[in-house]
Amino acid sequence: MKRSSKIIWIIVIVIIIAIAVSTWIIYANQNLKQSSSIASIKIGAILPLTGQMSRYGELEKSGLQTALEKINNNGGINGKKLEVIFEDSTSQAKGAISSWSKILLEKDINLIIATISNTCQALSPIANNDKIVLMSSDCAVASYSSPNDYTFRILSSNKKEGEQMAELLINKGIKTISIMKINNDYGEGLVKYFSEAYENMGGIIKNTESYNSDEKDFKGLLSKIKNSSPQAIYLISYAPDAEIILKQIKELNINFPLFAAEPFANNTLIKNAAQYAEGTIYLRSTISENGKTFMEEYKQKNGVNPEIGTARTYDALNVITVALKICEQKNNLTSNCIKDELYKIKDYNGTIGKIGFDINGDVDIPYVVQTVKDGQFVPYNN
Amino acid sequence: MFNQLVINSLIAGAIYALVASGFSLIYSTCKFIHFAHGTVITIGAYFLFLTFSILGINFWLSIVLTVVFVSFFGWLINTTIYRQLRKRKASSVILLFTSFALLILFESLILMFFGADVKTIDFIKIQEGIEIFGAIITPLQIVIIVTALVILTLLYLLMKKTKIGKAMRAVADNKDVAEVVGISSEKVYSWSFIIGSAIAGIGGILIGLEQNLEPTMGTALIIKGFTGAIIGGIGSVPGAILGSFLLGFAENFGIWFLPSGYKDAIAFIILFIFLLFMPHGILGIKRK
Numbered sequence: 303m304k305r306s307s308k309i310i311w312i313i314v315i316v317i318i319i320a321i322a323v324s325t326w327i328i329y330a331n332q333n334l335k336q337s338s339s340i341a342s343i344k345i346g347a348i349l350p351l352t353g354q355m356s357r358y359g360e361l362e363k364s365g366l367q368t369a370l371e372k373i374n375n376n377g378g379i380n381g382k383k384l385e386v387i388f389e390d391s392t393s394q395a396k397g398a399i400s401s402w403s404k405i406l407l408e409k410d411i412n413l414i415i416a417t418i419s420n421t422c423q424a425l426s427p428i429a430n431n432d433k434i435v436l437m438s439s440d441c442a443v444a445s446y447s448s449p450n451d452y453t454f455r456i457l458s459s460n461k462k463e464g465e466q467m468a469e470l471l472i473n474k475g476i477k478t479i480s481i482m483k484i485n486n487d488y489g490e491g492l493v494k495y496f497s498e499a500y501e502n503m504g505g506i507i508k509n510t511e512s513y514n515s516d517e518k519d520f521k522g523l524l525s526k527i528k529n530s531s532p533q534a535i536y537l538i539s540y541a542p543d544a545e546i547i548l549k550q551i552k553e554l555n556i557n558f559p560l561f562a563a564e565p566f567a568n569n570t571l572i573k574n575a576a577q578y579a580e581g582t583i584y585l586r587s588t589i590s591e592n593g594k595t596f597m598e599e600y601k602q603k604n605g606v607n608p609e610i611g612t613a614r615t616y617d618a619l620n621v622i623t624v625a626l627k628i629c630e631q632k633n634n635l636t637s638n639c640i641k642d643e644l645y646k647i648k649d650y651n652g653t654i655g656k657i658g659f660d661i662n663g664d665v666d667i668p669y670v671v672q673t674v675k676d677g678q679f680v681p682y683n684n
Numbered sequence: 685m686f687n688q689l690v691i692n693s694l695i696a697g698a699i700y701a702l703v704a705s706g707f708s709l710i711y712s713t714c715k716f717i718h719f720a721h722g723t724v725i726t727i728g729a730y731f732l733f734l735t736f737s738i739l740g741i742n743f744w745l746s747i748v749l750t751v752v753f754v755s756f757f758g759w760l761i762n763t764t765i766y767r768q769l770r771k772r773k774a775s776s777v778i779l780l781f782t783s784f785a786l787l788i789l790f791e792s793l794i795l796m797f798f799g800a801d802v803k804t805i806d807f808i809k810i811q812e813g814i815e816i817f818g819a820i821i822t823p824l825q826i827v828i829i830v831t832a833l834v835i836l837t838l839l840y841l842l843m844k845k846t847k848i849g850k851a852m853r854a855v856a857d858n859k860d861v862a863e864v865v866g867i868s869s870e871k872v873y874s875w876s877f878i879i880g881s882a883i884a885g886i887g888g889i890l891i892g893l894e895q896n897l898e899p900t901m902g903t904a905l906i907i908k909g910f911t912g913a914i915i916g917g918i919g920s921v922p923g924a925i926l927g928s929f930l931l932g933f934a935e936n937f938g939i940w941f942l943p944s945g946y947k948d949a950i951a952f953i954i955l956f957i958f959l960l961f962m963p964h965g966i967l968g969i970k971r972k
Binding site (some may be wrong): 315352353354357359360476480485506511512513514517518519521522523526529532542545546553554570574675 | 771
């Protein structure tokens with residue numbers, strides 16, 4: 303009995319393996335046929351589709367899909383279809399790196415789009431090493447890019463945000479501040495540039511409290527801030543953390559004015575925590591006049607207004623298309639050609655404003671001051 | 685300020701205790717580390733989200749349903765997975781790995797059904813806390829602390845006064861001897877999972893209300909709960925609760941003096957100190 307059941311098991315396993323292998327062979331063949339029959343150009347996209355940043359990932363994916371559909375409806379890349387291979391970074395650097403390797407298993411990948419500072423930052427040296435163009439729609443860490451390398455982004459670096467925030471605070475007469483920040487590349491970078499600028503202008507930083515990304519209890523840090531009695535709090539957090547921090551600020555009856563960094567501007571935050579966010583002042587890039595048609599089209603199709611993350615990936619893919627078209631025409635679809643052509647783009651009319659890459663592959667998109675009023679993100683007027 | 689730190693520590697400690705007590709109860713009888721207990725808590729929080737926020741069932745009924753469902757779920761895990769493994773003479777290391785696998789599996793399932801984004805259960809309107817001795821605390825946080833203490837008392841009474849509690853202690857002490865006198869260890873294991881998971885359900889409800897819901901919240905919780913249980917003495921339920929409060933105090937007072945980024949480091953340094961110098965914890969039973 304035992305022997306016979308063993309044999310049955312072996313047969314079952316052999317059958318399963320046989321089915322799996324044959325399915326794989328058929329599938330691989332089909333893919334091969336497809337890719338040879340329809341000429342297409344593939345690029346990769348590494349987004350935080352799960353994990354803590356997933357709410358940003360969904361917005362970004364939607365921007366890419368909207369742009370992709372439009373590009374392909376308008377003839378693709380000189381008649382060739384553009385394809386985007388989506389991979390999930392799980393909101394973590396290590397997830398982004400394995401997604402990177404996975405995308406590169408595909409043939410002829412010359413360009414990958416990635417979002418969220420901590421993942422882009424990890425991918426930046428790999429991109430230069432592999433000589434693959436890396437386009438980020440929202441990597442703010444200043445050290446992400448260097449002159450003439452393979453990294454590009456369409457968000458101003460956080461050096462600009464830090465300096466602008468310092469100026470805003472000083473202009474408002476706020477001379478002492480406490481910082482609450484997430485412990486990652488983005489938080490570290492922004493605090494560094496902000497502190498330099500703020501202290502140069504005569505501001506005093508009472509304390510800088512950092513927390514790790516899985517933290518849920520901020521009461522200890524907030525009590526510390528409360529005790530140091532600053533004139534205001536500068537919150538450098540992603541929206542999911544910011545929601546909890548705002549609630550705990552309210553619970554602890556802390557009444558200092560709140561200032562926040564760019565990731566704060568997220569519609570889900572308003573949905574979940576509008577009443578505690580009221581009055582918070584923050585810097586963000588916004589959809590410009592150029593983006594009006596995009597906004598209307600997007601709203602018509604999806605029923606909601608696009609968020610800034612959506613607009614940025616939409617622009618990222620459109621800018622890339624400009625370079626891809628030129629390289630395709632030259633019959634030189636290589637990462638070097640794409641890189642060179644991207645550096646040549648100086649005044650592309652994007653939805654977020656004029657996109658032009660400097661020697662670092664960076665853009666100069668202004669940050670505007672906004673606030674939360676009656677549960678809405680609105681421009682801030684002194 | 686000192687009072688605020690004490691209150692903050694009590695709240696943190698009570699949350700860890702809600703995790704650690706059920707976990708420790710299961711460990712004490714079953715003698716293996718059930719890491720998936722973390723996701724059982726997550727399942728509790730999401731079940732409340734499903735019944736209350738999505739289906740719109742009355743809040744109090746939702747709470748009852750959640751506790752019943754989660755204890756059933758714990759029983760189900762034990763019956764369908766752990767018991768089958770024990771039948772195959774699986775060692776506690778195998779069970780430990782299985783519990784890790786279950787932790788990841790359930791997290792993925794929650795992710796699949798509910799999506800990755802943070803969810804909130806909007807039952808309690810956030811308001812300014814009440815001031816007690818110059819420290820601020822919200823009513824929900826008081827409920828959390830009181831619940832943790834009530835669970836401690838109830839568990840103590842259960843273990844000392846009831847038949848099943850005595851059977852649990854017998855199995856925890858020596859399974860073979862307990863079986864000789866006619867106690868079914870499998871039955872005791874089932875009860876441990878039912879009671880332990882019911883506590884996880886209550887924990888899930890309170891933690892879900894206090895913090896937001898994320899599919900991966902269980903991992904962070906079980907790490908802290910596990911640390912609390914080790915400090916207090918693994919296998920001792922009162923010890924686990926005591927250890928959790930101690931951990932809450934150490935973390936909150938620690939970050940007062942140290943840079944705040946070291947909060948988790950404080951927890952693990954204490955864990956190492958206890959593992960090295962007091963592996964039986966504060967109330968753990970020393971075995972020769």
